[in-house]
Amino acid sequence: MVVETPGELAQDEVMIYDMIAFFILESSAAISLLAGLSFPRGKATAWILGLLAQIGTLISGIGLYFVRRPPQAYWLLGVGVIMVLYLNYKDVRQWFLQPDEDQEEPSYG
Amino acid sequence: MAELDQASLLRRFEPILKFTHGERFYPYNVDDYVRKSSLWVKKPKLPPEELISETDLTLDKLGSIHLEGAKHIHYLQFISPINLAEMAEFRFNELREALKKREFQPTRSRLARVGYLARMVDAVFSLMLLLRGRVPGDSMAAAVITFNKMLAENPSYQYYGRVIQQSGWIILQYWYFYPFNNWRSGFYGANDHEADWEMVNVYCYQDEQGKVKPSWVVYASHNYSGDDLRRHWDDPELEKSGEHPVVYVGGGSHASYYQSGDYLTELGPAFIQPLVKFKKRFDSLFGKDFEQKEVLEDGEVEQLQVFTIPFVDYALGDGLSIGHGCEATWASPVVIEPAEDWVKNFRGLWGYYAQDPFSGEDAPAGPRYNRDGTVRLAWFDPLGWAGLEKVLPPIDQPALLATRRAGIHATIQTLQEEIEQLQYEQYQRGFDLDAIRNKPHLQGEVDVLIRVLEEERQVLADKRRQQTVERAKLEAIERYAADLRDGKRPALRAHIKHAHHPQVKKSLRFSRLAEIWAAISIGLMMIAVVLLIIFARSFLFIGLAGLLLVLITIEAAFRRRLAGLLQLIAIVLAIFALLILIFQFFWWIVLAAAMITGFYMIVSNLRELFARQ
Numbered sequence: 001m002v003v004e005t006p007g008e009l010a011q012d013e014v015m016i017y018d019m020i021a022f023f024i025l026e027s028s029a030a031i032s033l034l035a036g037l038s039f040p041r042g043k044a045t046a047w048i049l050g051l052l053a054q055i056g057t058l059i060s061g062i063g064l065y066f067v068r069r070p071p072q073a074y075w076l077l078g079v080g081v082i083m084v085l086y087l088n089y090k091d092v093r094q095w096f097l098q099p100d101e102d103q104e105e106p107s108y109g
Numbered sequence: 110m111a112e113l114d115q116a117s118l119l120r121r122f123e124p125i126l127k128f129t130h131g132e133r134f135y136p137y138n139v140d141d142y143v144r145k146s147s148l149w150v151k152k153p154k155l156p157p158e159e160l161i162s163e164t165d166l167t168l169d170k171l172g173s174i175h176l177e178g179a180k181h182i183h184y185l186q187f188i189s190p191i192n193l194a195e196m197a198e199f200r201f202n203e204l205r206e207a208l209k210k211r212e213f214q215p216t217r218s219r220l221a222r223v224g225y226l227a228r229m230v231d232a233v234f235s236l237m238l239l240l241r242g243r244v245p246g247d248s249m250a251a252a253v254i255t256f257n258k259m260l261a262e263n264p265s266y267q268y269y270g271r272v273i274q275q276s277g278w279i280i281l282q283y284w285y286f287y288p289f290n291n292w293r294s295g296f297y298g299a300n301d302h303e304a305d306w307e308m309v310n311v312y313c314y315q316d317e318q319g320k321v322k323p324s325w326v327v328y329a330s331h332n333y334s335g336d337d338l339r340r341h342w343d344d345p346e347l348e349k350s351g352e353h354p355v356v357y358v359g360g361g362s363h364a365s366y367y368q369s370g371d372y373l374t375e376l377g378p379a380f381i382q383p384l385v386k387f388k389k390r391f392d393s394l395f396g397k398d399f400e401q402k403e404v405l406e407d408g409e410v411e412q413l414q415v416f417t418i419p420f421v422d423y424a425l426g427d428g429l430s431i432g433h434g435c436e437a438t439w440a441s442p443v444v445i446e447p448a449e450d451w452v453k454n455f456r457g458l459w460g461y462y463a464q465d466p467f468s469g470e471d472a473p474a475g476p477r478y479n480r481d482g483t484v485r486l487a488w489f490d491p492l493g494w495a496g497l498e499k500v501l502p503p504i505d506q507p508a509l510l511a512t513r514r515a516g517i518h519a520t521i522q523t524l525q526e527e528i529e530q531l532q533y534e535q536y537q538r539g540f541d542l543d544a545i546r547n548k549p550h551l552q553g554e555v556d557v558l559i560r561v562l563e564e565e566r567q568v569l570a571d572k573r574r575q576q577t578v579e580r581a582k583l584e585a586i587e588r589y590a591a592d593l594r595d596g597k598r599p600a601l602r603a604h605i606k607h608a609h610h611p612q613v614k615k616s617l618r619f620s621r622l623a624e625i626w627a628a629i630s631i632g633l634m635m636i637a638v639v640l641l642i643i644f645a646r647s648f649l650f651i652g653l654a655g656l657l658l659v660l661i662t663i664e665a666a667f668r669r670r671l672a673g674l675l676q677l678i679a680i681v682l683a684i685f686a687l688l689i690l691i692f693q694f695f696w697w698i699v700l701a702a703a704m705i706t707g708f709y710m711i712v713s714n715l716r717e718l719f720a721r722q
Contacts (some may be wrong), residue, residue: 047672054679054682054683061686063691078690097672
């Protein structure tokens with residue numbers, strides 16, 4: 001894999017990368033909002049949405065790091081890492097992924 | 110055993126064959142088939158040469174002919190090309206049957222049942238089918254027309270039987286001859302070929318009164334053999350009607366199964382074998398199992414190989430049934446033990462030789478022979494073929510039990526004598542050691558005694574361990590004998606390691622969508638890669654990564670593994686992000702860790718200090 005430094009990228013390429021990052025971040029924000037709203041219900045869908053939002057955050061952070069390296073990229077990476085750790089903490093995962101009494105099969109996947 | 114006895118014995122346990130709806134070929138007599146065939150020879154680097162024409166060939170002639178030539182392939186040819194009118198009539202009838210929904214419809218796509226790698230291998234295999242030798246396209250149509258005519262002239266269903274006595278077992282071997290195998294053209298399977306020999310074995314023994322009792326059954330299925338194929342007569346998986354085992358016959362392939370259902374059969378052609386070997390080495394090196402798994406209803410896990418081609422054998426049993434109490438019955442069996450001349454002398458192929466390097470499209474040899482002319486294992490060693498060489502007939506078990514009991518008793522007694530002798534020697538040496546331990550002039554002897562005592566202690570411990578094992582073995586044998594006396598059944602399925610189960614239908618969701626996706630995914634991926642190369646070469650890397658991610662995510666959703674996949678992706682990304690952060694802020698992280706450790710030590714020590722006060 002050859003990683004190009006920001007100076008070697010053409011202007012239009014940087015713009016495309018920015019657009020992709022913006023789109024992913026916006027999607028992640030929307031998904032985070034949905035996840036946040038469904039968190040109190042403790043459903044598997046909330047956990048999946050939370051994980052999806054973190055994947056979006058991390059992809060944007062990593063992408064920004066390689067293209068422009070703005071200070072916000074590190075915040076995105078840091079928050080993403082902590083949230084992934086939190087969502088994969090055993091008790092949290094069990095809380096969300098336990099089968100519902102009124103639902104025979106978990107709704108994830 | 111007299112021939113009459115053989116025939117009646119075969120009759121008594123003759124299996125019931127249940128076919129899949131849409132099956133075109135049924136077990137038939139070889140006399141009519143041979144009369145409709147011609148005999149050919151293919152010599153190296155020469156075109157095929159007709160030896161006996163269709164009108165002249167009979168079963169007797171086939172048995173009397175002497176075939177010679179080290180690399181000459183002799184074969185029968187059942188089908189002659191059909192004319193355009195016959196083909197048109199056949200296609201019209203096919204269409205009419207399809208409209209009446211009498212045609213076979215697969216329950217689920219075979220490709221939807223496996224992953225991307227298997228689909229890619231399948232695509233390569235399909236392309237290779239265009240290049241390698243195969244049965245001509247109109248063969249199935251011609252075979253159907255000819256077979257239907259034969260069946261109209263002589264409407265009977267035939268099997269050939271052998272009764273073999275081997276090491277206390279009486280083996281009933283049922284051979285079924287099908288004029289054509291249309292698995293590929295009729296049931297989306299791996300191959301088509303003229304002629305198909307299939308087999309079912311029933312293993313019996315004679316009880317004290319001399320009555321023949323069934324004990325095991327083995328249904329031949331593709332090229333499998335051994336313990337996994339065998340079922341006990343009392344196994345609930347074995348369906349029976351009176352004393353007749355029920356066989357579910359694979360559509361077109363004519364492989365035999367114990368239960369009705371869709372069977373995923375994975376074939377690994379020669380060109381894939383280097384990859385299979387590499388994968389096995391990779392797995393053993395990393396101690397990981399990267400194979401796809403399918404969880405079955407009874408909790409058994411079926412391993413799906415990555416580098417094999419998936420084909421489905423549809424053994425649904427919703428078509429014609431032949432046998433005792435069914436809509437069609439068997440003709441009187443033809444006994445082929447001792448082997449008749451046509452069985453013994455004709456080592457050639459029983460149908461068209463397609464010159465397929467993978468042999469899948471070549472016709473098989475007769476019941477006695479493999480394609481290369483060697484005698485089949487199932488013919489000369491039906492016990493070994495079924496993994497029964499280590500299983501004693503029930504009638505002989507009491508005698509063996511007495512022998513084993515006496516043998517183990519004798520071993521225990523011998524070990525006891527050796528232990529007592531060794532123990533006495535140990536006492537003597539221990540006594541000597543205690544006596545000389547403090548004598549300075551005998552320290553050399555003390556050292557020798559200590560060493561010998563240690564060595565003998567080991568030997569004594571081994572003998573005692575061996576004796577304990579023998580006693581435990583004897584107890585187990587006694588318990589086993591008591592169970593048999595009380596009529597308790599031994600473990601019926603303990604010998605089966607990998608049973609071939611029908612596929613579980615609930616393992617895929619959105620089944621129709623999944624099937625469409627399975628059919629188009631590999632093609633779409635290739636087109637997307639080409640488009641990326643043409644239109645967005647500078648984004649090739651990121652595009653490929655994104656494409657792969659999308660494909661994997663869609664597949665995981667169909668297979669109910671989305672949560673697991675997302676978790677894996679998130680963890681991988683988090684690790685990567687953490688590495689970036691460590692790389693960028695290494696010294697800050699070290700300083701922060703040192704600060705936190707310092708604070709923690711102060712708090713911890715102060716807490717201990719104040720707790721003491």
